[in-house]
Amino acid sequence: TNTESAAPASSPAADKKIVLGFSQIGAESGWRDAETQSIKDTFGNDPQFELKFSDAQQKQENQIKAIRTFISQKVDAIALAPVVESGWETVLEEAKAANIPVFLLDRTVKVSDESLYTSFIGSDFILEGQNAAKTMIDQLGADKQVNIVELQGTVGASAANDRQKGFQEIVDANPNYKIIKSQSGDFTRAKGKEVMEAFLKSDGKNIQAVYAHNDDMALGAIQAIEEYGLKPGTDIFVVSVDGIKAAFEAIRDGKLNVTVECNPLLGPQLKQAILDYQAGQTLEKWIKSDEDVYFGQKAIDALPNRLY
């Protein structure tokens, strides 16, 4: 028998680098860039590791191809930030058959068999949506009549599905608050602006609030509101998710009301998870990030220390 090929892929010899293949979604937002940087910094600066990085340019098919390449290269671990939730079973089965652990980063997948991935490292997107709605209602007042337009993230992404769900849940419990329009802006600033322009054109002064699934779309919407001749942050309440530096600046400038933090700096947690896995430890199925909600003076005070 060939003893070499019988060795588990997850326990390389001591002198061998741990090879990590990371399939990233793309570069659609400031948040995504910060996540990519965190992975590159964490693994690029650690001589124990070798990082193979692949940018899927927003396409699931590219991610599936990248995973297959990582499998054929016999990497020791795969990290996947899945652009959408569904359609992963086959390729994850292939990784499992090759004995390569898969760590989901920041977004989740829908699979019937949870053993197809080792751990999910990331945020509670439902909670983020709930926090966005709660903070909006707190600040505007529960008695006020508020028509909300929603800029959703990428269609089919867990970050979009769950942020929608959490927000809707809270809004549904208050009859004064209504989501009157909802459309995807694909998590980008350009599309956020475009969709907001269309919302303003059709509903104009009937809009009291914007809920954007990420800061970049909110920043695009802010521009659209200004060009329409209204004051974002004053005439129209704007709340979004992520907590990128540009959002804190917009809060300081009075144009954005609230940002719900979503931590992209997942490199260190991923590294720890891979090392624990290699040491034979049982990992949490969901390794959660600690996050906060920022508005007003609290955001202004936090701005100088924002890392992304």
Ligand code: AHR
């Ligand atoms: O999956 C996390 C989301 O993806 C972030 O909120 C968004 O900015 C990014 O593109």
